[in-house]
Amino acid sequence: MEKQTASFPRARWRFLRRMPCLMIVAVGIAAMAVPVQAQAAEAVAVCNPTAQNGCVNGILQDAGKQPVAGATVTLSGAESAQTTTADDGTWAFAVESDGEYTVAIDESVAEQYGLTASSMDVTIEKNSFDKQRAVVRFDRTTNDAASGTDMQGDGTNSTGADSDSKAASDSSAAGFGSTIGARFWQQLYSGVIFGLMLGLMSVGMNLVYGTTGLSSFSHGEQVTLGGLACYVGTQLLHWPLPVSAVFAVAVGAFTGLLQNEVLWAPLRRRHVGTMQQMIVTIGLSMAMQYIFQFLFGGDIKGITRSIPDTFDIGPITTDWPTVISALIAIVVIVGVSMFLYHTRFGRATRAVSDNAALAAVSGIDVEQVVRIVWILSCALAALSGVLLGIYLNGISWNTGATLLLLMFSSVTLGGLGTANGALVGSLVIGVMADMSTLVIPDDMRYASALAILIIVLLIRPQGIFGKQQRVG
Amino acid sequence: MDILTIITNTLGELIAPTTAAYALAAMGLNIHFGMTGMFNMGQAGFMLLGAYGFAITQSMGWNLIGSVLMAILLAVVYAVLLGIPTLKLSPDYLSMVTLAAAEIIRIIGRSTSMTDVTGGSAGISPQDFTTQFESLSPLPDKSSTFLLWTYSDNIADSWWLRIVAWIVVLIAALLCWRWFHSPWGRMLKGIREDENAIRSLGKSVMRCKMQSLILGGVFGALAGILFVLPRSVQPDSLGRQVTFYAWTILLLGGAATVLGPIVGSCVLWVLLTGVKETMRVAIPETLVSSNQIEALGWVIVGVALMCLVVFRPQGILGDRKELAFHA
Numbered sequence: 001m002e003k004q005t006a007s008f009p010r011a012r013w014r015f016l017r018r019m020p021c022l023m024i025v026a027v028g029i030a031a032m033a034v035p036v037q038a039q040a041a042e043a044v045a046v047c048n049p050t051a052q053n054g055c056v057n058g059i060l061q062d063a064g065k066q067p068v069a070g071a072t073v074t075l076s077g078a079e080s081a082q083t084t085t086a087d088d089g090t091w092a093f094a095v096e097s098d099g100e101y102t103v104a105i106d107e108s109v110a111e112q113y114g115l116t117a118s119s120m121d122v123t124i125e126k127n128s129f130d131k132q133r134a135v136v137r138f139d140r141t142t143n144d145a146a147s148g149t150d151m152q153g154d155g156t157n158s159t160g161a162d163s164d165s166k167a168a169s170d171s172s173a174a175g176f177g178s179t180i181g182a183r184f185w186q187q188l189y190s191g192v193i194f195g196l197m198l199g200l201m202s203v204g205m206n207l208v209y210g211t212t213g214l215s216s217f218s219h220g221e222q223v224t225l226g227g228l229a230c231y232v233g234t235q236l237l238h239w240p241l242p243v244s245a246v247f248a249v250a251v252g253a254f255t256g257l258l259q260n261e262v263l264w265a266p267l268r269r270r271h272v273g274t275m276q277q278m279i280v281t282i283g284l285s286m287a288m289q290y291i292f293q294f295l296f297g298g299d300i301k302g303i304t305r306s307i308p309d310t311f312d313i314g315p316i317t318t319d320w321p322t323v324i325s326a327l328i329a330i331v332v333i334v335g336v337s338m339f340l341y342h343t344r345f346g347r348a349t350r351a352v353s354d355n356a357a358l359a360a361v362s363g364i365d366v367e368q369v370v371r372i373v374w375i376l377s378c379a380l381a382a383l384s385g386v387l388l389g390i391y392l393n394g395i396s397w398n399t400g401a402t403l404l405l406l407m408f409s410s411v412t413l414g415g416l417g418t419a420n421g422a423l424v425g426s427l428v429i430g431v432m433a434d435m436s437t438l439v440i441p442d443d444m445r446y447a448s449a450l451a452i453l454i455i456v457l458l459i460r461p462q463g464i465f466g467k468q469q470r471v472g
Numbered sequence: 473m474d475i476l477t478i479i480t481n482t483l484g485e486l487i488a489p490t491t492a493a494y495a496l497a498a499m500g501l502n503i504h505f506g507m508t509g510m511f512n513m514g515q516a517g518f519m520l521l522g523a524y525g526f527a528i529t530q531s532m533g534w535n536l537i538g539s540v541l542m543a544i545l546l547a548v549v550y551a552v553l554l555g556i557p558t559l560k561l562s563p564d565y566l567s568m569v570t571l572a573a574a575e576i577i578r579i580i581g582r583s584t585s586m587t588d589v590t591g592g593s594a595g596i597s598p599q600d601f602t603t604q605f606e607s608l609s610p611l612p613d614k615s616s617t618f619l620l621w622t623y624s625d626n627i628a629d630s631w632w633l634r635i636v637a638w639i640v641v642l643i644a645a646l647l648c649w650r651w652f653h654s655p656w657g658r659m660l661k662g663i664r665e666d667e668n669a670i671r672s673l674g675k676s677v678m679r680c681k682m683q684s685l686i687l688g689g690v691f692g693a694l695a696g697i698l699f700v701l702p703r704s705v706q707p708d709s710l711g712r713q714v715t716f717y718a719w720t721i722l723l724l725g726g727a728a729t730v731l732g733p734i735v736g737s738c739v740l741w742v743l744l745t746g747v748k749e750t751m752r753v754a755i756p757e758t759l760v761s762s763n764q765i766e767a768l769g770w771v772i773v774g775v776a777l778m779c780l781v782v783f784r785p786q787g788i789l790g791d792r793k794e795l796a797f798h799a
Contacts, residue, residue: 283781
């Protein structure tokens with residue numbers, strides 16, 4: 001819960017910086033939206049940091065993860081206030097001054113619910129991204145108090161494998177005495193998970209490239225669409241998660257069909273060049289991305305509300321949703337490869353990839369193949385959006401857009417248009433991005449993945465599985 | 473806000489330094505795409521590099537010309553580095569590499585570990601790099617009103633900056649006009665139409681493409697300087713959206729024309745600002761918030777870009793027979 005809301009300011013902040021001229025207006029609006037302009041700390045239902053106020057908030061749960069309602073939480077320090085926890089255990093203070101704060105609950109309450117601590121100290125700095133919000137969890141005393149907004153890593157890459165690597169760099173580093181070995185395995189693990197999700201996205205993108213020659217810039221938005229559709233299912237329509245996930249995939253598949261029928265098929269019929277179509281996908285990507293922002297706002301939308309229990313496998317800390325997501329990704333990717341290599345339609349798809357004209361002459365309905373490929377590709381993207389949303393504890397309007405370049409890198413690395421190249425490329429890129437944080441600063445992690453792209457082009461432009469072609 | 477303010481603000485975009493910066497960036501793209509047929513998807517990278525080169529050297533106390541030369545030098549080096557691996561390959565590769573490289577520059581620039589040099593994600597604030605430029609102004613230190621608009625003479629978003637920016641754009645347009653009609657320009661067009669034909673004539677296609685990439689990139693770097701002068705250097709304000717904007721401008725005005733980028737930039741910004749300002753007045757805040765109107769503005773640009781490519785790929789000024797698109 002706190003992780004979702006915690007990342008809100010970054011998304012908005014980044015948007016503001018894009019449009020400096022509108023910054024003042026937007027900050028004004030943001031300030032208006034939060035009805036906390038009081039002189040001192042104030043108890044609120046939900047707190048979002050702005051230029052004027054920071055946040056101290058949290059969720060009070062007993063040792064068995066059950067929310068504690070109606071308990072009194074006291075804030076003291078630079079400013080003071082008092083509140084009671086809501087039915088779901090949440091509580092929040094909006095504070096005006098920077099400085100040290102102490103959050104306390106009654107000791108008897110702490111004892112009653114088996115909590116290890118009854119008070120905690122936090123620091124608020126409104127202008128620091130890391131410190132404008134402090135999240136206090138009395139049931140987790142180790143490190144949660146300080147690292148409130150960390151989920152988003154460096155803000156640009158609002159997604160990535162940040163949440164897990166945070167766990168790696170913060171908790172396990174502290175817990176294991178910051179041995180590089182422990183971090184190595186953790187980063188390798190989160191890299192593989194991230195690579196699998198990336199693979200799910202890239203396979204679809206690569207299929208589209210293979211059959212139509214189009215590098216789709218709007219594929220990232222298809223990922224976001226999946227995640228947001230799932231959010232609509234679980235949080236707005238209150239469906240169970242599996243139903244919502246199926247709904248999201250269905251929405252994705254439908255948009256794939258729709259796009260092909262309305263946009264790409266007519267363009268192909270008019271023999272519009274692929275480069276021209278690529279620019280259309282850029283326009284589509286911009287339009288979709290900002291429609292998402294228009295509809296869902298700039299904050300992170302959480303698909304699930306519960307915070308999963310973590311457990312250790314050797315040096316790796318993980319939780320069930322992550323493991324299940326990874327398994328689903330593997331099953332689906334294997335399924336897609338089986339489909340491509342062992343069914344009649346899969347052979348037809350590969351035939352179109354190799355040579356569309358020849359395939360058409362041999363009696364393959366190229367348009368039908370391309371239609372199915374679009375549906376499949378967008379459905380896969382939607383599924384990856386759902387899994388990513390669960391894995392990262394939320395999805396925002398630009399999640400897919402920040403991953404687009406990594407998809408491009410994966411596809412290029414594996415070999416443009418090759419069926420299984422995308423998966424291998426994705427795994428390499430995912431692992432590389434996460435492992436590189438062992439040596440370079442955390443917020444440069446994606447740069448390393450993009451650097452691979454450029455190096456690959458220098459050494460082996462056709463990618464790992466691509467066929468050598470004479471170019472130029 | 474009354475009608476007059478809307479009109480003033482909207483038409484103000486016609487002469488704004490940002491409009492000039494985008495026009496210049498689009499001219500750079502025009503050299504790449506309109507003249508040579510290369511897909512540079514990372515013009516924002518050139519702009520950011522130019523902005524950093526200028527601002528960092530300025531804050532170190534270099535003189536103005538030195539800083540501008542530094543920005544140009546960085547753009548040249550960057551273009552060469554990007555060009556060597558990709559120009560021999562198919563156009564897909566150049567677009568992806570330029571896109572990725574622009575992101576790399578932005579990610580490195582905004583990284584906290586670079587705070588000492590680039591200021592991290594907060595960037596470089598204007599007082600660190602604009603003073604020399606502003607003190608060069610011959611205008612008196614006050615604010616002046618010309619026709620509808622009142623701006624300060626020298627500070628930040630000023631008349632002085634407007635004058636300089638549009639003079640630079642004008643010179644760039646003249647240069648483009650000369651280049652496009654020179655034998656060299658004809659050769660570039662030849663490469664655009666059929667690389668192998670030019671190669672068979674014994675010309676070095678690679679070298680010409682490289683020259684074109686460098687020139688367009690230098691335009692981008694200068695545009696970056698103009699872009700940051702009225703505000704501050706912030707890596708995230710020069711993300712890939714800026715590249716997409718520049719593309720929209722180029723296609724709107726008409727690729728492979730000299731005046732296309734200027735017309736495209738003016739039309740796009742005036743229309744966009746007009747629509748947004750009108751929406752702000754016409755739609756109550758309770759229904760659609762200011763942030764949402766901003767988002768709608770982007771949606772409009774996105775849809776406009778799609779429609780342009782589909783329905784009028786030659787743009788406003790372009791010649792349908794001389795389309796710059798080739799499959």
